[in-house]
Amino acid sequence: MKIIIAGAGEVGFHLAKLLSYESQEITLIDTDRDSLSYADNHLDIKVLKGDATSIAILKEAKIDRADLLIGVTASETTNITVCVLAKQLGAKRTIARISNTEFIKHKDEVGFTRFGIDELISPESLAAAEIELLLNQSAFKDSYEFEGGALTMVSLSLTRTAGFVGKTVKEAAELFSEIHFVPIAIQRFGTQYTIIPRGDTEFREGDNAVFITCAGGGDELCKMTGKTNTPVKDVMILGGSKIGFKTSRDLSLSGFNVKLIENNKDIAFDLADDLPKVLVINGDGRNVELLEEENISEMDAFISVTGNSETNIMSCLVAKSKGVKKTIALVENMDYFELSQSIGIDTLINKKLLAANNIFRYIRKGEVIAMTKLNNMNAELLEFKVKPTSKICNKLIKDVEFPRSAIVGGVIRNGKGLIALGSFRIEEGDYIVVCCLPRSIKEVEKLFL
Incomplete structure (x- = not known):
């Protein structure tokens, strides 16, 4: 994809950094020479000094060939203007970062798409929503909802008293007659390695474990781990x-x-x-x-x-x-995320990461509805909509050739979240939540094209 980013500030640089890792063709535009110089020296991208609202600058960036333009300067007026201009000059999709949350609240009424703005992103709104969700799921370190909570991602650290420490995933599942949660990622204590769990994967004390839950799953997890959702x-x-x-x-x-x-x-x-x-x-x-x-x-x-x-x-x-009992800190330095477990704070949140997660779903192939990166883990959670042309459509999960480094976390069908095991048949219109390591993303994407 050819992606143009207007604004080399914190959010713009972070986006350019993440996208450059994926071999996307990135052009970063800014008026600040120092910010561009730093990005040019540290990232494999093209930088362009100038005003992003200049038609000449946009043409120099080859806006007519752009698959996506992202306006993330410090000025929401600039972001909106550059998106409008970019769409008129041939950009396929545009995203504007804004600070006035009224724009998001009334976006359908105002009709921003008619002006040429496909999506509005407010890092502040995303952070506030994340905080409220974390307070409503107080037993867990991190949380993310799909389709209004039909499925929820939660993470927690396993203590010695957790009911399934020392047991395999398969043995833990047998503790409940009906399964309302499934583990999708594990990080062993003291390591930076992310494991996509299988039936024979053992839970260990100190693991940072991530689960997908449907209705009732959060309560079951609390019961099994000795946590209290106060x-x-x-x-x-x-x-x-x-x-x-x-x-x-x-x-x-x-x-x-x-x-x-x-x-x-x-x-x-x-x-x-x-x-x-x-x-x-x-x-x-x-x-x-x-x-x-x-x-x-x-x-x-x-x-x-x-x-x-x-x-x-x-x-x-x-x-x-x-x-x-519950502490949440806003941090700007991404390196602090690696310290979150050891320093004793329940959750660290970062505006750049939240904004990047929200924008990343437009980069993925297939119809990606939602996407988030797991905090301090080298894995992504993607929500795909199954199309009639998808290779996964009308197949049992066990018959789909999923890479070993990816796992289906759950399925949302007719608004209801389901924990889907191997014998579950996937149908057109289903929303599938998949957790995968970076090396398997392209393989997973192909299943949903």
């Missing part, structure tokens, strides 16, 4: 950033009791006006005395989303030391 009600949020604002607003509207701490006095007053259901506190969230005064030990969850990754990590560690 309802989260009282939440403290540090940082009145766009993510902090949107998370506070969404959680308060969903019935959570929210305290929001913001250091800047003017911003704190504005937040208090805009968030009538949220208790906004003006103060330094790094001050342990302030946290104690605000009864941090009585909170069910602590979320730190300031603009400083180190502040977010340290404040979450303080919260953990005060007995808060």
Whole structure:
């Protein structure tokens, strides 16, 4: 695919980096010479200095041959403009990063596709939605929903008391008469290797295990692993950033009791006006005395989303030391993900990764409905729609030549999530969730063309 990325900032560079690994033809456009120079020296891509809204620059980038243009500059106005221009100049598909979430809320009403914008992406909205999902699945480290929760991906670390530690996948499955979950990836403690589990794969203490669950599967997993999916009600949020604002607003509207701490006095007053259901506190969230005064030990969850990754990590560690069960930190440095298990924070989230995951489904072949990369694992989760021409259509799963490094996690049929084993027959219109290692993605894609 020929892909043009407008904006060499954090999101643009991260996207270019991930896409360049896949031998895509990437052109990165930006006005900042230093950002382009860094990308040019570190990635196998073409860079182009100039204004992405310049028709001459877009033509120089060969926009008429572009399969995809992604506008991810710091200015949403620029992103929208470049997408409109690109579509008129021949780009097949366009995606714009925006910060005004009203655009997403009213996108059908406004009709952005008529202007030439195929998709709107808001990293802040994605992060806020991820946080709310994690609070609703409090027993798990990471979570991702397919088709409104028909199937859910969850991950957790296996302790010695987990019911299936020491057992194989097949033996663990026999503990329940009906299976409502299936393991799709395992990372052994102390390693960076991702295993796609088979029937004879053994669960071990310390494993970071990822499961696909349908209705009831989350409760079964909690029961078998000794985890408790404690309802989260009282939440403290540090940082009145766009993510902090949107998370506070969404959680308060969903019935959570929210305290929001913001250091800047003017911003704190504005937040208090805009968030009538949220208790906004003006103060330094790094001050342990302030946290104690605000009864941090009585909170069910602590979320730190300031603009400083180190502040977010340290404040979450303080919260953990005060007995808060669920901690979530926003980090910008991707390398911190490798530390998440050892430093004691429940979940790290990253805007760049969330935005990249959302955009990546447009890169995959076949009709990809949703896609996410597993945190700190070298694997992807892809949701395909089965077409009548798909090689997998009207076949039993056991008769499909799936690569060993890929596994079917579940099937969504008529809105209902199903854990599909070998004897399950796949039909046209089914949504299939597949977990695969990078080396098998192309083989898996071919099954759904």
